[in-house]
Amino acid sequence: VQPYADAVDVETFLDRVEHELAPYGFTPTTALPLLSVCRDELMADFRRDVRRRWGHFFDLASLGGLPLLGRTGVAAALGHAPLDGVRHRLLVLALPHVGLEGSVVGSVVRPGVPGTTSACGAIVVAQQALAAGVSGVVLDRHDVEESLLVARLHETLGSGAVPDLVATTELVRRAAVDELRLLAGELSTPDAPVDVALVSGVLVHATGHDHVADVEVEVLARHGDARTP
Numbered sequence: 729v730q731p732y733a734d735a736v737d738v739e740t741f742l743d744r745v746e747h748e749l750a751p752y753g754f755t756p757t758t759a760l761p762l763l764s765v766c767r768d769e770l771m772a773d774f775r776r777d778v779r780r781r782w783g784h785f786f787d788l789a790s791l792g793g794l795p796l797l798g799r800t801g802v803a804a805a806l807g808h809a810p811l812d813g814v815r816h817r818l819l820v821l822a823l824p825h826v827g828l829e830g831s832v833v834g835s836v837v838r839p840g841v842p843g844t845t846s847a848c849g850a851i852v853v854a855q856q857a858l859a860a861g862v863s864g865v866v867l868d869r870h871d872v873e874e875s876l877l878v879a880r881l882h883e884t885l886g887s888g889a890v891p892d893l894v895a896t897t898e899l900v901r902r903a904a905v906d907e908l909r910l911l912a913g914e915l916s917t918p919d920a921p922v923d924v925a926l927v928s929g930v931l932v933h934a935t936g937h938d939h940v941a942d943v944e945v946e947v948l949a950r951h952g953d954a955r956t957p
């Protein structure tokens with residue numbers, strides 16, 4: 729089975745997000761976007777496309793797209809979110825990425841760079857570290873993001889075998905969603921409700937054209953009904 733067979737182009741993905749979240753009152757003027765993707769310059773087009781639809785976003789970028797901003801970062805983002813009546817809304821987008829050159833998963837051609845390179849390189853490096861038996865529990869202050877990515881994957885995999893890149897990328901997506909759900913879940917109070925839309929997927933760089941696969945859209949509403957009447 730060809731991986732990412734369900735991938736859609738970025739505009740179709742953004743249409744779906746807009747369409748599914750509109751009934752909950754999420755619009756560019758009522759919601760602040762938070763974007764959790766890899767630092768890789770390959771993500772530039774996607775970042776631009778998100779900004780065109782949703783305006784300037786709070787940037788959660790890190791190696792591999794694992795969000796590391798923590799409670800302080802999410803609290804800061806909430807402080808910047810527009811107020812609609814008594815309600816704030818955050819649109820959180822979490823998409824690790826992967827190259828798909830021809831049918832080679834993890835491979836991508838970059839302008840001016842001979843041959844092909846890895847994407848996501850940070851996830852490939854983490855896979856190699858785990859396969860080599862790195863425990864990942866040590867935080868390297870000169871390699872903070874990568875060591876936390878390895879640690880997070882190690883936490884999930886234990887001493888089990890390191891899966892292929894498609895499965896490892898999915899683990900990173902799950903880890904990102906779990907972390908963001910935890911952080912976002914702490915924000916809402918009965919007096920100051922915060923609706924959080926959690927959108928995730930895998931950004932696939934398929935031979936010069938970006939696609940989005942494995943899309944999931946979820947609205948968290950802990951106080952009151954997020955759906956507008």
Ligand SMILES: [Zn+2]
Pocket residue numbers: 766767768791792793825847848849850851
């Ligand atoms: Zn990357």
